[in-house]
Amino acid sequence: MSTGHTQLEIPPSGPHGQAAPPTRAPRKRRSILELLILPRVQVAVTVLLDVLAASVSVAIARYWEAATTVAPYHGVAVLPWLFVPILIALLAGRGMYRPQLLRNFLDELHPVEASVALAACGLLVPMLVFTENYMVGEFVLRCWLCAAVLVPAVRLIRAVLQRYLRRRFRSAAPTLVIGDGPISHQLMDHLQQLPEYGMRPIGLLDDPGAGSGDHLPELLRVDVPRLGTPADLADVVRATAATNLVVSFCPLPDSELIAVVRTAQRLGMRVWVVPRLFDAVGARARVEHVGGLPLMALPDIDPRGWQFTVKHTMDRTVAAVALLAISPVFLTLALLVRLSSPGPIFFRQRRVGRDGRSFDCLKFRSMRPPRPSDEQFELRAGSAPGGVEGVDRRTRIGKFMRQTSLDELPQLVNVLRGEMSLVGPRPERPEFVELFEMQIRRYGERHRVKAGVTGWAQVHGLRGQTSIASRAEWDNYYIENWSLWLDVKILALTVLAVLRRSED
Incomplete structure (x- = not known):
């Protein structure tokens, strides 16, 4: 529960108290867990694991072939290994290396399996062209079967370990939130309760005159300090080493918020924006453009369709x-x-x-059946009925x-x-x-x-x-x-x- 907002004391960063231009947060020695929460490190680890799984698949396919085939492959040695770069390129093309808050294995399964199948087809073409007197189809089939099991399995292990580290050690990126209203506090509460998303709210920025968070019921307020205004973002980042920024609803005009977003991007932060009409924005919403003006298309779900x-x-x-x-x-x-x-x-x-x-x-x-001596149940505030009452x-x-x-x-x-x-x-x-x-x-x-x-x-x-x-x-x-x-x-x-x- 919140007991009030804390104002972070930030020393002037430039001469005579003038604010210095935005620069990236100062680097410091990071622990292994701190390194693992960096998006570029997560992407690099995922690529490395996919390369390893694909390479092992090719190696197993070749060993399998040598153990069961009278005339194993003796063509150009590099050809079977083309499967690895082809697969990585296909996965990258499907956005499988794009940083995301939470990767779900079941959501990844279809694009990964489709990429493995296409990579096998892509390997089949050069082997047919540059190999003579060899049944390339059997080798490609073995390679496909091995990769169809190993690549998703390695990704599943990575996802399980990532969730475990985030839940067990709270290894999450320090996150700032702009806005002090009910939606901002609801968002921060979710991030605190769901560490698997990898974001840890450390403070909020808002117009000091708004004070909307002060009027929230105690039950809905999250104990996160107010560190200043959105204009103080550069100084706050230097003081806290925050790496993420979420822009929620704030009374500042859009022109000022856009300037804050540009500052965050120059500081190397990842930025998210809570959209207006967020209740109607689903996972299949898409952004289209009329000239340079973006329009968000909201697909409709008809429960009677x-x-x-x-x-x-x-x-x-x-x-x-x-x-x-x-x-x-x-x-x-x-x-x-x-x-x-x-x-x-x-x-x-x-x-x-x-x-x-x-x-x-x-x-x-x-x-x-109940007994006369049984106590009466009193429902806790904010809790749903159910369980053992x-x-x-x-x-x-x-x-x-x-x-x-x-x-x-x-x-x-x-x-x-x-x-x-x-x-x-x-x-x-x-x-x-x-x-x-x-x-x-x-x-x-x-x-x-x-x-x-x-x-x-x-x-x-x-x-x-x-x-x-x-x-x-x-x-x-x-x-x-x-x-x-x-x-x-x-x-x-x-x-x-x-x-x-x-x-x-």
Whole structure:
């Protein structure tokens, strides 16, 4: 929580107190972790790992060929190794070496595999032209198969290690934020709670007369000091060695903010800008130009369009097949619940789904009946209902089912009925929906689509008694960026989350 803003004392950088022209922040000896957060170092490491994986693939393909072929390749020695530069060039052309805040392995998988296949085709041409009396197709096939496994595997290992270092050691780039309003504090809160993005807010810059952050509720304010005004950026960077700048909403005119951005770029900083109408800007938004004037095109997602009809048809088909496949597990759990304590097998609770319609959400019962001695639950401010509310009444099988999310399996029946979808915003109880719609920005927009068994918020750790405002933000992001591939990715991340066994 914030206890007030701190003004950073920065000594004059020029003679007679005059500000010196912007220069890059002074260099100092960096630790290994500090080096790893630099974008150019991350790009260099990624390129090196791809070169290594591609080279090992060629070496394995040649060894494989020598061990299984009577007449192995004896042509120009350098030809098989052309696969490596061809692959690196294709990956670079697809933007796979462009610095990004967070690289998701599942998002990288398709372009990487496509690049590997094209690189194999690119290798096939010179080998056919410059090689005689040799079956080049078999070698290229072996090279392709090896690279199709090794290159994504190495990238997966890199992504896992990067997230581990960022979470374990908080190895994130020092970041300044322009603006002191609710969106700025929301952004800083996300960066603090999600270290895998690699940005650590160390201070904010704003017009001292604005004071918008002083009027924010204590619950929404982030304890980050105010280090000056945007005009002080050069001095602040020299004092803090910040490398990133995020421009949020600020009362300064655009002409002054553009000058600040130019200063940040001369200082060697990476710059991001929170766009106006950010609620409507999805992942597929693109920038087009009319002359020199940029226009942002915002693609529309229609929850009543044919794409969602396909989604719901697939939901019911997959749910039916899944219920049939897991029927032995389903029946075993039902029997264990029946034997665990008195009461029904299924727990039914009214929840709100698409267009505000209520339905009975099914779960395996995981709790014993209440006792008069049980304490009353008091919901913490800002937290969503859920998890263990009040006294822990979970049975032994109930604890296991909650830790592994097996208590949610009966919701496949809800999907089969058409009341829910496999992926979507998690449904909430009617009494809480009415309350949250009054208190939480854009909460009601979650109900544009069917509720889901799992969702984008849940696979990012927002389950149980976590922030309902953050859940609404993630859920609306899912709706506005929906695709069948996003559903597949969420289902895959759900499996990983279940394997990690939550502690709800």
